Amino acid sequence: MNTQLRRVSTFVLLMFLALFVSTTVIQFFQQGNLQADGRNARSIYASFQTERGQILVDGQPIAYSEPVDDRYNYQRVYPAGPIYSTVTGYFSVQPSAGGLESELNSFLTGNSDAQFLDRLNAILTGRDPQGASVELTIDPVVQQAAWDALGDNTGAVVAIDPKTGAILALVSKPSYDPNSLAVHDPDQVQSSYEALLADPGDPLIDRGIAGDLNPPGSTFKLVVAAAALESGQYTPDSTFPNPTSIDLPGTTTPITNSADSNCGGGGEASIATALRLSCNIPFAQLAGALGDDVIREQAEEFGFGSSFDIPMPSEPSQYPPTESEAETWLTGFGQASVRASPLQMAMVSAAIANGGTLMQPTLVESIVAPDLSVLESLEPQVYSTPLSAQNAALMTQMMVAGVSNGVANNARISGVEVAGKTGTAENGQGEPYTLWFTGFAPANDPRVAVAVVLEDRRTGFGNLLAAPIARSVMEAVLSR
Amino acid sequence: MSAVTASPPIDANAGPAFTGSIRIRLRTPSRRRNLELGLLLFAIAIGLSALVLAELGALGRVEPGVLGLAIGLSVLILAVHGAMRVVAPDADPFLVPIATLLNLIGIAEITRLDIANGLTGWDAFGVRQVVWSAMAVLAAAAVLIVIRNHRVLQRYRYVAGFVAIALLVLPFLPVIGLSVNGARAWVNLGVASFQPGEIAKIALAVFFAGYLVTARDSLSIVGRRILGFTFPRVRDLGPILIVWVLSMAVIVFQRDLGSGLLYFGLFLVMIYVATGRPSWVVLGAVLFVGGAWIAARSLEYVGGRFYSWLNTFDSDLYDQGGGSFQLANGLFGLADGGLPGTGLGRGNPDITPLAESDFIIASLGEELGLIGLFAIFVLYMVFVSRGFHLAFAGQDDFGRLLGVGLGFVVALQVFIVAGGVTRVIPLTGLTTPFLAAGGSSLVANWVIVALLVRLSDSVRAQPRLVIDSA
Numbered sequence: 005m006n007t008q009l010r011r012v013s014t015f016v017l018l019m020f021l022a023l024f025v026s027t028t029v030i031q032f033f034q035q036g037n038l039q040a041d042g043r044n045a046r047s048i049y050a051s052f053q054t055e056r057g058q059i060l061v062d063g064q065p066i067a068y069s070e071p072v073d074d075r076y077n078y079q080r081v082y083p084a085g086p087i088y089s090t091v092t093g094y095f096s097v098q099p100s101a102g103g104l105e106s107e108l109n110s111f112l113t114g115n116s117d118a119q120f121l122d123r124l125n126a127i128l129t130g131r132d133p134q135g136a137s138v139e140l141t142i143d144p145v146v147q148q149a150a151w152d153a154l155g156d157n158t159g160a161v162v163a164i165d166p167k168t169g170a171i172l173a174l175v176s177k178p179s180y181d182p183n184s185l186a187v188h189d190p191d192q193v194q195s196s197y198e199a200l201l202a203d204p205g206d207p208l209i210d211r212g213i214a215g216d217l218n219p220p221g222s223t224f225k226l227v228v229a230a231a232a233l234e235s236g237q238y239t240p241d242s243t244f245p246n247p248t249s250i251d252l253p254g255t256t257t258p259i260t261n262s263a264d265s266n267c268g269g270g271g272e273a274s275i276a277t278a279l280r281l282s283c284n285i286p287f288a289q290l291a292g293a294l295g296d297d298v299i300r301e302q303a304e305e306f307g308f309g310s311s312f313d314i315p316m317p318s319e320p321s322q323y324p325p326t327e328s329e330a331e332t333w334l335t336g337f338g339q340a341s342v343r344a345s346p347l348q349m350a351m352v353s354a355a356i357a358n359g360g361t362l363m364q365p366t367l368v369e370s371i372v373a374p375d376l377s378v379l380e381s382l383e384p385q386v387y388s389t390p391l392s393a394q395n396a397a398l399m400t401q402m403m404v405a406g407v408s409n410g411v412a413n414n415a416r417i418s419g420v421e422v423a424g425k426t427g428t429a430e431n432g433q434g435e436p437y438t439l440w441f442t443g444f445a446p447a448n449d450p451r452v453a454v455a456v457v458l459e460d461r462r463t464g465f466g467n468l469l470a471a472p473i474a475r476s477v478m479e480a481v482l483s484r
Numbered sequence: 485m486s487a488v489t490a491s492p493p494i495d496a497n498a499g500p501a502f503t504g505s506i507r508i509r510l511r512t513p514s515r516r517r518n519l520e521l522g523l524l525l526f527a528i529a530i531g532l533s534a535l536v537l538a539e540l541g542a543l544g545r546v547e548p549g550v551l552g553l554a555i556g557l558s559v560l561i562l563a564v565h566g567a568m569r570v571v572a573p574d575a576d577p578f579l580v581p582i583a584t585l586l587n588l589i590g591i592a593e594i595t596r597l598d599i600a601n602g603l604t605g606w607d608a609f610g611v612r613q614v615v616w617s618a619m620a621v622l623a624a625a626a627v628l629i630v631i632r633n634h635r636v637l638q639r640y641r642y643v644a645g646f647v648a649i650a651l652l653v654l655p656f657l658p659v660i661g662l663s664v665n666g667a668r669a670w671v672n673l674g675v676a677s678f679q680p681g682e683i684a685k686i687a688l689a690v691f692f693a694g695y696l697v698t699a700r701d702s703l704s705i706v707g708r709r710i711l712g713f714t715f716p717r718v719r720d721l722g723p724i725l726i727v728w729v730l731s732m733a734v735i736v737f738q739r740d741l742g743s744g745l746l747y748f749g750l751f752l753v754m755i756y757v758a759t760g761r762p763s764w765v766v767l768g769a770v771l772f773v774g775g776a777w778i779a780a781r782s783l784e785y786v787g788g789r790f791y792s793w794l795n796t797f798d799s800d801l802y803d804q805g806g807g808s809f810q811l812a813n814g815l816f817g818l819a820d821g822g823l824p825g826t827g828l829g830r831g832n833p834d835i836t837p838l839a840e841s842d843f844i845i846a847s848l849g850e851e852l853g854l855i856g857l858f859a860i861f862v863l864y865m866v867f868v869s870r871g872f873h874l875a876f877a878g879q880d881d882f883g884r885l886l887g888v889g890l891g892f893v894v895a896l897q898v899f900i901v902a903g904g905v906t907r908v909i910p911l912t913g914l915t916t917p918f919l920a921a922g923g924s925s926l927v928a929n930w931v932i933v934a935l936l937v938r939l940s941d942s943v944r945a946q947p948r949l950v951i952d953s954a
Contacts, residue, residue: 012756031854255868
């Protein structure tokens with residue numbers, strides 16, 4: 005019997021060995037993965053146990069934590085509510101996504117690698133650990149101006165300092181109040197969240213950097229014109245035939261200029277005139293002559309095809325390969341499969357404004373630890389150089405003419421030279437239009453580049469509705 | 485030797501009973517009882533400290549209620565220890581302290597969960613657990629006092645077998661039968677509900693031990709050799725088939741996968757130890773795997789257990805009612821505990837459903853950490869090894885078989901529960917011995933303690949005496 009007993013003893017030992025191994029794997033080796041799982045409510049409770057850092061604009065908090073007497077210890081408060089929700093996102097008892105609350109979570113909770121020594125110090129001294137504060141590049145006056153100017157429209161405004169890439173305003177409408185998702189009752193959070201999800205206005209989407217991108221329409225002519233100048237084969241004075249209607253190559257589908265007329269009179273229209281008056285026919289021909297590869301290369305230098313972590317990742321704007329010459333013609337005025345975010349179009353203007361050099365866009369001015377040591381601070385970084393300084397100056401001249409003497413005249417600011425380009429993009433037969441404006445001011449020493457998009461418009465056009473909003477935002481910057 | 489055992493009473497100091505030149509010295513029992521007392525006081529100190537820490541951690545203060553009850557329970561166990569000095573003076577000194585420590589740690593964690601869930605008074609699982617523990621300890625004492633010689637049980641082997649079957653049928657009777665969480669394994673006694681299957685495992689162990697001692701010759705000698713294994717004759721397959729059918733019936737009709745596995749595993753190990761034939765294990769494994777496979781294919785709840793085991797983090801399954809939410813959250817809790825644990829009362833074990841019963845291992849792993857779980861597993865290993873030790877050292881085969889059976893049933897139950905919680909095997913609903921909330925489980929496991937104490941007392945009391953010729 006003893007042989008059997010020894011074997012059974014070994015078997016029991018193996019059973020316990022299996023338990024030693026399984027618990028070690030779970031509690032030691034897989035610990036990180038399990039804690040990082042978004043469904044792990046314990047990690048959410050833990051994230052409330054430290055005093056989360058503030059998010060500040062111009063020294064004033066737009067998100068801060070207030071001690072409360074419940075399981076979560078701290079209540080997150082968003083004093084400005086919906087104005088900054090696209091920037092902050094929300095910090096919730098449910099796993100949340102998007103916004104700086106999520107992207108900079110490790111800094112805000114004090115768990116980033118840079119805060120390791122501080123954490124250790126807090127443990128050793130028995131002090132409650134604290135998160136780092138994040139100071140944003142947003143200018144509250146510009147943000148407020150953009151919020152007010154956008155009114156009840158569905159759309160977005162992005163304003164950038166062209167010299168640094170610092171984002172001065174990022175507004176998307178419809179918006180939502182992040183306080184409604186920061187309550188500590190998970191059921192209430194869930195019902196608020198579901199109501200926002202069901203809202204046809206999609207308030208949870210940040211239209212400034214993400215969502216379903218829009219065709220950029222005539223604002224894309226800036227990219228095509230830049231590609232033409234950079235190719236060395238064209239100048240602003242290069243001309244194209246100037247009919248009132250022209251069939252797309254290989255088809256009998258006619259395209260026209262927006263006013264169903266020719267482009268400023270005469271048998272030939274120059275690139276400068278076509279840009280100033282936003283004529284489709286010359287730009288369609290120019291796009292055909294350049295070819296889609298040349299245009300795509302230029303577009304990608306402006307940032308198309310790339311995601312920018314501002315630090316929320318932006319949706320990459322698209323210029324996919326065209327399948328026919330007819331399609332390439334359509335891309336000449338930003339139709340067919342071209343899609344762009346307002347951030348992207350603001351970056352096109354910013355690159356032109358900054359002498360052809362595109363700066364990496366960002367929202368973060370600095371991250372400051374509780375002991376006031378600076379963990380990170382904005383160091384302007386060059387993303388690319390899509391234009392030579394000379395061509396940037398030529399582009400600026402054409403854009404200034406568009407505002408002072410062209411179809412973007414609603415962006416005029418008295419006493420200041422403004423450069424700009426409008427767009428009224430079609431989304432298909434019978435679908436509402438997307439209205440655009442992008443530009444910068446002052447033209448000689450730019451302080452702000454801006455892009456405005458208005459979605460789902462059945463009436464109006466870019467110059468009528470989008471340009472005045474951009475003007476208000478630029479005026480807000482210039483008045484600082 | 486027979487002359488010595490046959491002449492009562494033996495007095496260690498009574499020299500003149502035989503001849504003046506032979507002195508008989510029996511091992512002194514008091515040293516073992518004193519060791520037990522020391523260990524018991526140590527266990528009570530740790531257990532009550534755990535309860536105080538758990539209340540401080542979860543509540544910030546100590547409630548006198550449960551602590552008072554737990555002190556009362558500790559006094560009761562000390563009283564049983566006192567009784568053992570009379571009725572089982574030679575018993576193993578580790579069994580009662582280990583059971584006591586596990587029982588008190590369980591009470592501490594259950595009370596901590598009651599605090600999180602806002603349960604007080606008779607609604608609190610912790611309060612009921614202490615009361616049940618007291619009843620279980622009294623039941624154990626009764627077993628110790630009534631059964632003065634374990635061989636009596638051998639005489640009642642068939643009674644034990646019928647009792648086991650009757651207990652398993654109880655939940656199906658009208659009025660008193662009760663389904664809990666889908667398993668029809670409960671009996672409603674009016675004031676409380678009871679899981680007769682827990683008691684049935686003891687009856688089965690007694691029955692198997694008694695039956696196998698008498699039948700093992702016919703089960704082991706004859707047979708045919710196939711592939712190096714000597715397989716039994718078809719006519720000898722009756723018992724294993726009956727136990728297999730019984731286990732399958734538990735799985736199919738009671739919807740209790742864990743108990744079915746427990747009973748069949750117990751039988752396989754005992755028949756292997758009794759006959760020394762690995763072929764029984766092979767045969768049994770084939771039968772059980774075949775049965776489990778059919779059950780997984782045809783029974784939704786068994787198939788679901790397997791699916792949850794393999795796809796625990798699948799998001800659809802996680803959100804689905806009765807899906808993998810519980811299993812995944814148990815793992816989240818374990819991960820949160822990590823190596824040192826969050827500290828008693830400082831974690832969030834109450835997120836996991838059934839944290840006080842089926843998932844007590846996950847709750848303890850969260851708050852006591854990997855280190856705490858290792859300590860708990862080691863306690864179980866020592867406990868089981870005491871049962872196996874009896875099987876090695878025992879003199880009668882019935883006692884040896886019963887010792888290995890009772891030890892193994894505890895080991896297997898720990899493995900089935902903890903393995904289910906930690907994804908070694910699919911999750912089944914069984915209680916963790918001594919730790920989990922549940923009266924029937926406490927009574928059954930304390931009765932196992934009593935039986936092992938009785939066995940160990942008679943092993944030590946065997947006249948292994950030293951005869952000095954002076």
